[in-house]
Amino acid sequence: MDRNKVRVRFAPSPTGALHIGGAHTALFNYLYARHMGGTFILRIEDTDGQRSTKEYEQTIMDGLRWLGLDWDEGPDKGGSYGPYRQSERMENYRKYAEQLLDEGKAYESDGAILFRVEPGKLIQFHDEVYGDIKVMSEKASVNMDNTIKDIVIMKKDGLPTYNYAVVIDDHLMDISMVIRGEDHVINTPKQLLIFDALGFERPSFAHLPMILGQDKKKLSKRHGATSVFEYCDMGYLPDGIFNFLALLGWTPRDGKEVFTRQHAEEIFEINQVTKKSAVFDFKKLDHINQEQMKLMTGHDLYDAIAPFWKKMGLPVESFEREHLENCLVAMGGRGSTTIQLAEYSDYFLDFNCVKSRYDGKDITEELRPKLKAIYNELLEKWGQGTHDHLYNTAVEVFAAHESNMKEAATPMRWALTGRKVSPGLFEVAALLGKEEVANRLKFYGLL
Secondary structure (H helix, E strand, C coil): CCCCCCEEEECCCCCCCCCCHHHHHHHHHHHHHHHHHEEEEEEEECCCCCCHHHHHHHHHHHHHHHHHHCCCCCCCCCCCCCCEEECCCCHHHHHHHHHHHHCCEEEEEECCCCCCCCCCCCCEEEEEECCEEEEEEECCCCCCCCCCCCCEEECCCCCHHHHHHHHHHHHHHHHHEEEHHHHHHHHHHHHHHHHCCCCCCCEEEEEEEEEEECCCCEHHHHHHHHHHHHHHHHHCCHHHCCCCCCCCECCCCCCCCCCHHHHHHHCCCCHHHHCCCCEHHHHHHHHHHHHHCCCCCCCHHHHHHHHHHHCCCCCHHHHHHHHHHHHHHHHHCCCCCCHHHHHHHHHHHCCHHHHHCCCCCCCCCCCCCHHHHHHHHHHHHHCCCCCHHHHHHHHHHHHHCCCCCCHHHHHHHHHHHCCCCCHHHHHHHHHHHHHHHHHHHHHHHCC
């Protein structure tokens, strides 16, 4: 067994979709493996025959891929340490259970096999997050009355228990470090007793901080969506979720909160993970997601936003892709989610969106003749219709009519976008084009 080679695993049970807690664990395993130049393994713990399904297994893999957490070995990829489903590794569990029975370290009772917990043994290990931990063997597994509780390793139905199967699998798969949630700290002493009894070399351990809701209680469905695909449907980017989850329990040494996954892989250190519980803050997620959108190219923004435009019934196919990419870049990162960005940019695709939001009744009859004169002259001097040209022309025309940006630009912004806030007015006008600008101004009686 080569412990100099970094090998870590994410081992979900396929009894549900990939939730945020599981994604968080997978992410830290992935970052550690990539930072160390090691191997990231996906192992499916599917011994719960009643609840485990192939559909959930596929959903978990799809969720990991959506987050960009690709694995090096797994059920679908194979590898030298397979098979990668516990249900296909039953011979291993039976073999080592027989060894423990033969050595008198386990015994049969009511059809099950139990590992004998001997008192008086000091179990100690170093956790990369929690530091040195010491537990006496008689405290590692106890009954309700505090007496020693022997550990069931094979149930009477012939299936291995969690605390036993992970020991066998981690040993045979040459796992160098076990990175998992802090709720497993209590299981580690039990597992170490079995590691030692079988003469296996121990892996290192790192237990990740618990994720809490904003009410400081353990994260659950009442705190919002938990499946990663729910966050996708809510308009969060894979890079946004990746960045946000990485910050739950880890602070980059350079102090940056917004980073690419490549940068995270380069600077990640497992000993920088804090044991303090991390709070899942939607406001923070919104901020991180928005900053990630700002880093995207127009091409990538289009791929992220176009599906939401289509769901909104907007005529995406009526426009050149490059034009819509330019429109999204012009938005300058407005909106915290892809859904918001799709909504905030709807006026580039359809004037009906504008008409549904704005009726033009706030334009006084006294001001209307003046605005008509200004906008007519602006259109006459449209020229190439670039942003800079339109802005400079507007400044001159507004001044010539003894007007200003507040008086003349605000009604124009409402007429073109139906919104109080938008990217630069003349950037919007340039993207809409002279004809469309004229049509929208005419609709509101401003030409």
